[in-house]
Amino acid sequence: MTTEHSPSRPPVWRCACLLLFLASLVPSSTIGAERHTIQPTLRVLFIGNSYTYFNNLGDMVAGIAAAGTGPKIAPTLAVRGGQSLQWHLENGPAMVALKTGTWDYVVLQEQSMLGVATLDGKAVIADPSAFHAAVREWARRVRSVGAKPILFMTWARRSALPEQAKLSEAYLSIGRELNIAVAPVGEAWSAARTRWLSLDLHIFDESHPTPAGSYLAACVIFSTLTGRDPKGAPSVILGHPVARSEGTVDFSEMVPLVDLGTTTAGWLQEIAWKAVLDHRSRTDK
Numbered sequence: 347m348t349t350e351h352s353p354s355r356p357p358v359w360r361c362a363c364l365l366l367f368l369a370s371l372v373p374s375s376t377i378g379a380e381r382h383t384i385q386p387t388l389r390v391l392f393i394g395n396s397y398t399y400f401n402n403l404g405d406m407v408a409g410i411a412a413a414g415t416g417p418k419i420a421p422t423l424a425v426r427g428g429q430s431l432q433w434h435l436e437n438g439p440a441m442v443a444l445k446t447g448t449w450d451y452v453v454l455q456e457q458s459m460l461g462v463a464t465l466d467g468k469a470v471i472a473d474p475s476a477f478h479a480a481v482r483e484w485a486r487r488v489r490s491v492g493a494k495p496i497l498f499m500t501w502a503r504r505s506a507l508p509e510q511a512k513l514s515e516a517y518l519s520i521g522r523e524l525n526i527a528v529a530p531v532g533e534a535w536s537a538a539r540t541r542w543l544s545l546d547l548h549i550f551d552e553s554h555p556t557p558a559g560s561y562l563a564a565c566v567i568f569s570t571l572t573g574r575d576p577k578g579a580p581s582v583i584l585g586h587p588v589a590r591s592e593g594t595v596d597f598s599e600m601v602p603l604v605d606l607g608t609t610t611a612g613w614l615q616e617i618a619w620k621a622v623l624d625h626r627s628r629t630d631k
Contacts, residue, residue, distance in 0.1 A: 388418070388451060389448060389449050390571065391444065391452045391493075394498065396425070396428065396593065397500055398423065401556075401588075401603050403560050403567070406560055407421060410564055410568045410580070424444075430477070431457075435484065444491060449491065449493040450494065453529070454484055454495055456480075460513070471516075481524065496570060497528045498563075499518075500532055501531060501536075503552050504553070521629075529566050529567045529570035530622065530625040531621075534618050538562060561583075561614055577619065579611065581604075582605045583602070583603050585601070
């Protein structure tokens, strides 16, 4: 038995095929209001020392990204306490990670005083020439594997706040020379200290960050990586703990890396975003 169809009314299966074909011609992001564009995951290698691994800065940046609608961030730490970028060129896990992993960005953090220098028995900011030489080599190697370098401008120690100007210029000058984006963390710290004297960003040693200090740094780095405002980021972020003595990440558990009130978190987000925008306006001229 055969079934005949009127020319004006094609069979159901032909209509369905036609609809599927037409749908394939339309960009997926426009089919259905409920469908969202899938965001990429940025693979980020963090190279540095305790300023990076205290409070697990990598996981903190990832936590900020995870709560938003933009790209997610998958961090890896290659760190060693007290060491410089020159040391990382010659020792430790950073070079192995760079060669064996696949990265979108590599965040480079220098030793907090740009090396070892003293004046009248007191530690001072070292001449930046060794730092700059290390950055030049790191930039070459990072770009050779198809990744983009980012400079993590650190903050001045509490006992030497006026030194921030020297630190900032050391990072900014090599950033200009090599066309490397700089995450102006140190400048955001300076703005926060001026605006909010009661909030302590340093721990008792006057050097390393409190969770609030790391949160501010994470907001700045997040915005530098993504170009997005960190506004609305969570005030509580969970992540893997890191042994402060070694910088070893414990992947077996998750702990609160930071637990701030929403008001405090909001102020830090605002300060971070303003620092990034101010830095961008200066460098774009």
